[in-house]
Amino acid sequence: MNLTLHVWRQKGPRERGRFVTYRATDVSADMSFLEMLDVVNEGLLLKGEEPIAFDHDCREGICGACGMVINGRPHGPKARTTTCQLHLRSFRDGQELWLEPWRSRAFPVVKDLIVDRGAFDRVIQAGGYISAAIGSAPDANAVPIRKENADLAMDAAACIGCGACVAACPNGSAMLFTAAKISHLGLLAQGQPERYERAAAMVETMDAEGFGSCTNHNECEAACPKGISVAFIARLNADFVRARLTEGRRLEQVGEGGV
Amino acid sequence: MTTATAPAALRLKVPYVASTIGRKVVMAVTGLVLFGFVLVHMIGNLTLYAGPEAMDGYSRFLHTFLHGGGLWIARVVLLTCAVLHVWSAASLTLDSWAARPVGYRLWKAKDSTYASRTMRWGGVILFLFIIFHILNLTLGHFDPGYVPGDVYANVVHAFRQWPVSVFYIVAMFALGLHLDHGVWSLFHTLGFSHPRYKRWLREAARGFAILLVVGNCSFPIAVLAGWVR
Ligand code: HEM
Ligand code: FES
Numbered sequence: 001m002n003l004t005l006h007v008w009r010q011k012g013p014r015e016r017g018r019f020v021t022y023r024a025t026d027v028s029a030d031m032s033f034l035e036m037l038d039v040v041n042e043g044l045l046l047k048g049e050e051p052i053a054f055d056h057d058c059r060e061g062i063c064g065a066c067g068m069v070i071n072g073r074p075h076g077p078k079a080r081t082t083t084c085q086l087h088l089r090s091f092r093d094g095q096e097l098w099l100e101p102w103r104s105r106a107f108p109v110v111k112d113l114i115v116d117r118g119a120f121d122r123v124i125q126a127g128g129y130i131s132a133a134i135g136s137a138p139d140a141n142a143v144p145i146r147k148e149n150a151d152l153a154m155d156a157a158a159c160i161g162c163g164a165c166v167a168a169c170p171n172g173s174a175m176l177f178t179a180a181k182i183s184h185l186g187l188l189a190q191g192q193p194e195r196y197e198r199a200a201a202m203v204e205t206m207d208a209e210g211f212g213s214c215t216n217h218n219e220c221e222a223a224c225p226k227g228i229s230v231a232f233i234a235r236l237n238a239d240f241v242r243a244r245l246t247e248g249r250r251l252e253q254v255g256e257g258g259v
Numbered sequence: 260m261t262t263a264t265a266p267a268a269l270r271l272k273v274p275y276v277a278s279t280i281g282r283k284v285v286m287a288v289t290g291l292v293l294f295g296f297v298l299v300h301m302i303g304n305l306t307l308y309a310g311p312e313a314m315d316g317y318s319r320f321l322h323t324f325l326h327g328g329g330l331w332i333a334r335v336v337l338l339t340c341a342v343l344h345v346w347s348a349a350s351l352t353l354d355s356w357a358a359r360p361v362g363y364r365l366w367k368a369k370d371s372t373y374a375s376r377t378m379r380w381g382g383v384i385l386f387l388f389i390i391f392h393i394l395n396l397t398l399g400h401f402d403p404g405y406v407p408g409d410v411y412a413n414v415v416h417a418f419r420q421w422p423v424s425v426f427y428i429v430a431m432f433a434l435g436l437h438l439d440h441g442v443w444s445l446f447h448t449l450g451f452s453h454p455r456y457k458r459w460l461r462e463a464a465r466g467f468a469i470l471l472v473v474g475n476c477s478f479p480i481a482v483l484a485g486w487v488r
Contacts, residue, residue: 006364019364072367098365105358170371172358173279203280204271212358213279213351215378216444217371231452237280238450244275 001029001093005040007052008100013108013116019098022052029089033076034059034066036088053112061085061225064160067167068113069100074164074223082162082225102167105210106174117163119209120177126205127198128181130190149187156184158226168223171212176220178206179236180228186239196243196250203240279351280448286347287445289340294442296337297434298467301474307487311411318410345386352379374440381433388430395423415482424479435472439465 003024010017022044027036034056041051057065061082068083070076076086091097099113107115145153159180166174182199185191191198214233221230275281303321306313321330368376395417399405402416418424442464446452452460481487 069363069366072363072365073369100363100365103359103361103363105360168369170366170376171355173355200271200275203278204273207273207279210358211279212355213283215351215355215375216440216447217375219369219371222369229454230447231454231457234447234450234452237283237448240275240278240280241284241450244281 001027001088001091003027003036003088003091003094004096006096006098007112009052009112010101010109012111017109017112027088029087031088032059032084033070033086033088034084053110053114055114056084059084062160064162067102067162067164069098069102069167071097074102074167075162075225079222080225080227082160085225102163104163104166104172106172107163107166115163117161119211120161120163120174122209123174123178123202123205124181127194127201128185130185130194132190143189145189153184153187156180156187156228156232159184159224159228160226162225164223164225165220165228166211168219169212169214170217170219171215173214173220174206174209174211175214175233175236176224176228176230178202179230179232182239183232183235186235196239196246199236199239200243200247203236279354282347282351283448285343286351287448289344289347290441290445292336292340293344294438294445294467296333297438297471301471304478305474307411307414307478307481314411314414315409318408322408341389345382348379348382372440374436375444377433377436378440381437384430384433385437388426388433391426392430414478415487418479418482421483424483427479428476431472431475434475435468438471439468442467 005022005024006019007022008017009020022040024036024040027039031039034054037052037054044051054068055065057063059066061084064082066083067075070083070086075081075083076090078086078090101107101109101113102115102117104115106119107117110116157180159177161177163177165176166172169175182195182202185198186195216230216233218230221228271278276285303317304314306317324330325332374381394400395402396413399407399413401420401423402413404416405413418427443457443460446460478487
């Protein structure tokens with residue numbers, strides 16, 4: 001099959017970008033989207049042109065490295081699918097496709113379709129961890145956890161941090177990502193000691209990174225390749241409000257300076 | 260024993276209300292108060308159908324409740340809520356616009372709704388309408404025959420002027436859309452959401468929105484049709 005690609009080309013973070021049109025000719029419908037781009041890039045290299053830069057690593061939908069907006073949808077038209085797991089059979093022969101990077105102030109374009117998602121790492125650094133004594137692995141069932149909570153924590157932990165939620169959100173908000181990260185820890189016994197500090201610190205960092213403000217459009221859930229539910233956003237809201245309400249008590253216990 | 264790792268900051272560097280979620284909570288709480296108000300307001304206005312004595316009597320009740328203090332308490336609370344609601348909406352909107360300096364060439368909506376995408380401009384219509392509405396029916400502007408306290412007659416005068424009725428009806432559709440999204444969204448913002456009752460919540464929000472649009476639009480329509488004179 002043949003496709004016409006309008007690709008966002010941008011040499012570097014401070015350069016001006018523009019769309020350049022390429023043709024993918026005689027590609028197989030069974031190719032993945034990234035394989036198709038590989039073929040286009042080989043053609044560009046043969047002509048001595050700069051190949052299209054795009055992010056990828058595992059190519060099996062688990063690492064979260066890949067991602068671009070394809071015809072107005074992050075990761076393309078197929079639900080619960082990363083760009084690397086998308087196949088050309090999801091498109092029509094002769095279709096025109098617009099390929100754009102995630103658009104967010106917090107995700108500056110590095111080159112072409114690659115953005116810097118370091119902002120996510122900094123949100124994680126602010127509280128996406130637990131403090132526990134290290135040692136040998138604890139006995140599997142030593143800490144009882146409700147089955148529902150274990151399942152929900154797993155659902156939240158399915159987040160691969162690809163950034164499609166931010167890309168899809170009309171507000172450029174990172175609430176779904178942050179909510180997934182606080183939920184998968186906050187639902188487990190091991191995550192309780194820092195539960196409210198975690199919500200407060202991660203939201204504060206999320207705001208400081210320049211993400212927008214959620215208005216419950218639900219576009220993030222629709223775009224998430226892992227189908228993470230916006231119900232986790234309500235959970236984050238609740239934890240954040242409770243962090244405010246319990247702040248005095250915690251300060252009293254630990255002292256103004258913290259530990 | 261020493262603690263190996265310091266827990267995340269106990270105190271935020273910015274106050275909670277200044278955070279995005281803090282301002283959203285302000286928007287949700289004030290939105291809930293305003294929603295309660297428009298519901299009671301609509302129910303009270305149904306006295307229009309019971310005739311001039313009923314409506315003017317209802318108005319007298321409001322004006323004399325708690326020796327006249329009740330109305331002022333309500334006005335102060337509502338004005339405070341309106342100011343905080345518009346402040347949080349405006350500041351969060353600017354933050355969200357700033358979060359995407361370069362837009363998409365192509366963007367397709369999937370799970371967002373027309374209502375959710377028009378909250379901001381719908382809010383602006385509501386804002387203009389509220390100013391007009393107070394000037395018109397509370398302060399008596401745009402109506403040469405306005406008599407304070409003669410509420411029934413004032414309402415009938417006002418709605419006999421078709422541009423007033425049209426603006427009123429347009430604003431009520433804006434209100435309906437605003438509440439179709441707002442009334443379920445506010446619960447989500449306050450942390451109450453569960454897949455099991457989310458659908459129910461969305462349908463309840465839609466039900467209230469339709470109830471308000473139908474109830475409120477019935478007043479100008481009844482006047483224009485001559486059912487209420
Ligand atoms: C005066 C002008 C108004 C403006 C500019 C305005 C603007 C907004 C905006 C931008 C939102 C956030 C949208 C979102 O979260 O998706 C919102 C939410 C809301 N508004 Fe308004 N609004 C106005 C008046 C009103 C009125 C009169 C009512 C009540 C009858 C109301 C009730 C609500 C409710 C219940 C919410 C939901 C809060 C939430 O999502 O957490 N608003 N408004
Ligand atoms: S390349 Fe790893 S998820 Fe797509």
